[in-house]
Amino acid sequence: MSKIESSDGREQASFNLLDRPWIPVSMKNGSDGEVSLRELFYQAQGIARISTGNPIQDAAILRVAVGVLYGVFGNDCPQHQWNQILKLGPSDTAIWNLFEQYFDRYRERFDLFDERAPFYQVAGLHTTKNEFAGLEKIVSDIPSNEGSRLFSIRGVQSLKHMSAAEAARWLVSTQAFDPSGIKSGAVGDPRVKGGKGYPLGIAWSGHLGIVIAEGDNLWKTLMFQYVGRDVLGTSEPDVDWSDDSPIWERPITNERPEEGYNQPEDATGIASYCHGPATLLTWQSRRVLFQHDGEVVTGVLLCNGDRLKPQNAQGYEMMTAWRRSPNQEKTLKMPLVYMPRKHDPSRALWRNLPMLTVPQEEHETNTTPENMRPRILDWLEQMHVQDQQIRLHAYGVVYGNNDAVIDATVDDSLDLNLCILTAEDPRVGQSITDAINITDEGITILANFAGNVAKSAGLDPTAPRRKARELAYSTFDREFREWLRDVTIDNCEAKLREWRRRTRETLLALEFELAQQASTRAIVGRDVKENPEAEAKRYSVALAEIWFKASLNKRIPKEEM
Structure with missing residues (x-):
C-alpha cells in the first residue's frame, strides 16, 4: 500500500x-x-x-x-x-x-x-445511511439486459473490488459519460428529496x-x-x-x-x-x-x-x-x-x-x-x-x-x-462532397432496382430496398476508406474521376449480384397498379435492369469518368 x-x-x-x-x-x-x-x-x-x-x-x-x-x-x-x-x-x-x-x-x-481533495471526487461525501454501492454503478459494460453488452462479458460478481488504476479510468469516464437516472442522495445537497438525487x-x-x-x-x-x-x-x-x-x-x-x-x-x-x-x-x-x-x-x-x-x-x-x-x-x-x-x-x-x-x-x-x-x-x-x-x-x-x-x-x-x-482550396472539400453525393445517389438507384425486382415477384419492396442499401453501404464503406487515404490538394479532381469510375463499376457488380438472386416469378414479371386509378405497369427483372442502367447512366455518365 x-x-x-x-x-x-x-x-x-x-x-x-x-x-x-x-x-x-x-x-x-x-x-x-x-x-x-x-x-x-x-x-x-x-x-x-x-x-x-x-x-x-x-x-x-x-x-x-x-x-x-x-x-x-x-x-x-x-x-x-x-x-x-x-x-x-x-x-x-x-x-x-x-x-x-x-x-x-x-x-x-x-x-x-x-x-x-481526492481526484474527481468529494471528500466526506455520504448519505444518511452512510452506504456505498457496488462498482457496477460506474462500469458502463455491465449490461442492463443481454442485448446491451457493449465492450465485454463480465458479471456484477467480478466487481466486488477493482484496482485503483482501473477505478481511476472508470471514474474519468463516469464524469464524462454517466447516464441520467436517480442517484444516491448526498447529505448537504439541497436538491435531494427523500434521500434520492433525482x-x-x-x-x-x-x-x-x-x-x-x-x-x-x-x-x-x-x-x-x-x-x-x-x-x-x-x-x-x-x-x-x-x-x-x-x-x-x-x-x-x-x-x-x-x-x-x-x-x-x-x-x-x-x-x-x-x-x-x-x-x-x-x-x-x-x-x-x-x-x-x-x-x-x-x-x-x-x-x-x-x-x-x-x-x-x-x-x-x-x-x-x-x-x-x-x-x-x-x-x-x-x-x-x-x-x-x-x-x-x-x-x-x-x-x-x-x-x-x-x-x-x-x-x-x-x-x-x-x-x-x-x-x-x-x-x-x-x-x-x-x-x-x-x-x-x-x-x-x-x-x-x-x-x-x-x-x-x-x-x-x-x-x-x-x-x-x-485546405483553403474549396476544390478539396467539394470533391469529397461530390464523391459522397454520387455514392448516396447511386445506392438509391440500386435500392430502387431491388424494389422493382420485388414488385416483379408480387412482394413488398420495403425490405429488399433496405437490404440493398445495407449491402451497398457495407461494400462502399471499405472502398471509400481506401480511396480517401490518398486524396490531396493536388490530386482531388483526378481522384474524384477515379471515384466516379469505381462507384459505377461497384454498382453494376451489385446490380448483377441482386439480379442473379431474383426468383422465377420476378423474371417472368407481372402487371402492377400503383393505385386503383392508375394504369397497370409492367414489372420484370429485365425491365428493372433497363431502368437501373438508364438512371445510372444519367447520374454517372461514362464520359465523366
Whole structure:
C-alpha cells in the first residue's frame, strides 16, 4: 500500500495519478504499456495512442489530458507559440519544465485517495445511511439486459473490488459519460428529496458527437485538440473564456451544486455556465467518492453533480459539430439555438465528411449557419496545419430508457490527409462532397432496382430496398476508406474521376449480384397498379435492369469518368 504523510503528520493512503501507472497506451514501436499522467506527457512523442480497450475511456482520458494542456499553457495561446510547442514537444527542456512546475503546483489534486481533495471526487461525501454501492454503478459494460453488452462479458460478481488504476479510468469516464437516472442522495445537497438525487441529465460528454484529429503520435493528437481562443475570431462576441480552468485548479468542491457552474433549469441555453474549454473537458457531472483500502477500490458513492445542458455551447466546446435547432428555439423561446451534432451509430463517419469540410470563410459570410463543424478543425486551418496523414476519430454514446442506460457507443475512424479538412482550396472539400453525393445517389438507384425486382415477384419492396442499401453501404464503406487515404490538394479532381469510375463499376457488380438472386416469378414479371386509378405497369427483372442502367447512366455518365 502506498502512503504519504498528511499535513498533521499522519500517514494516509495515496494513489497519485501523476506517478502511478493507470493509463494503458500503445507505443509507436508496437509495444503496449501502462503509464502515469506525468509519463503520458513525457513519453507522448513515442506513444501512438491511449489504448484502454474501451473507446469511451479512451475519449474521456484524452479530454483530461487536453485539460492539462490548457492548465500548463493557458487558453489564449497565439499561433506562433502554438506551432513552436507542437514542433518541440515535451522533449524540449523548457517545455518539460513548465509541465513539472505545473504538476508540482497541483500535485495533491491528482491523488485518487487524498483525504481532503481526492481526484474527481468529494471528500466526506455520504448519505444518511452512510452506504456505498457496488462498482457496477460506474462500469458502463455491465449490461442492463443481454442485448446491451457493449465492450465485454463480465458479471456484477467480478466487481466486488477493482484496482485503483482501473477505478481511476472508470471514474474519468463516469464524469464524462454517466447516464441520467436517480442517484444516491448526498447529505448537504439541497436538491435531494427523500434521500434520492433525482435526474439532472446525462454527463457532459454524453451530449456530444466527439470528433478527434489524431496525429502520428500522442503529442500531436493532444496539441491538435488544444485550441486557443483566437479560434473564435469575431464570430462569438459574447463568449468569455477569462474564468476558464480545469477542475483541479478551482476551489475544492463539496456535495452542493457549485454556484456559477450548476446551471438552473431556467438558465438552459445560457452558455456562460460553460466558462471555457478547460472547464468542459474536466466537468464534474457527478459527485463521487470511492471506498478503498489504499490500493483496491471496493465501493462507490455516486451522486448528482453540476447540471449543464449543451444548448448554445458552441463557443466553449471544441470537439463536436453543431446544428441549428428550430425545435429548441421554440422550446426555449430563443431566436437562435445550436445543439451538438451527435453521431448516428448506423451511419459511417465518412458519410458525414461534408459537415467537416466546410471552410471557415463560409462561417464568416453566414452569421447564422445551419451547421458548424468542430472548432478543432477551424483551429488547425488557422494554424496552417495540413498535408499530413491523420486519423479522424469519432466517439459518442447513445442512451436509452429516458437516458438512464447506455444502449450503444460510437467508435469510428477515418485515415485521411489533413488537407481535406483544413485546405483553403474549396476544390478539396467539394470533391469529397461530390464523391459522397454520387455514392448516396447511386445506392438509391440500386435500392430502387431491388424494389422493382420485388414488385416483379408480387412482394413488398420495403425490405429488399433496405437490404440493398445495407449491402451497398457495407461494400462502399471499405472502398471509400481506401480511396480517401490518398486524396490531396493536388490530386482531388483526378481522384474524384477515379471515384466516379469505381462507384459505377461497384454498382453494376451489385446490380448483377441482386439480379442473379431474383426468383422465377420476378423474371417472368407481372402487371402492377400503383393505385386503383392508375394504369397497370409492367414489372420484370429485365425491365428493372433497363431502368437501373438508364438512371445510372444519367447520374454517372461514362464520359465523366
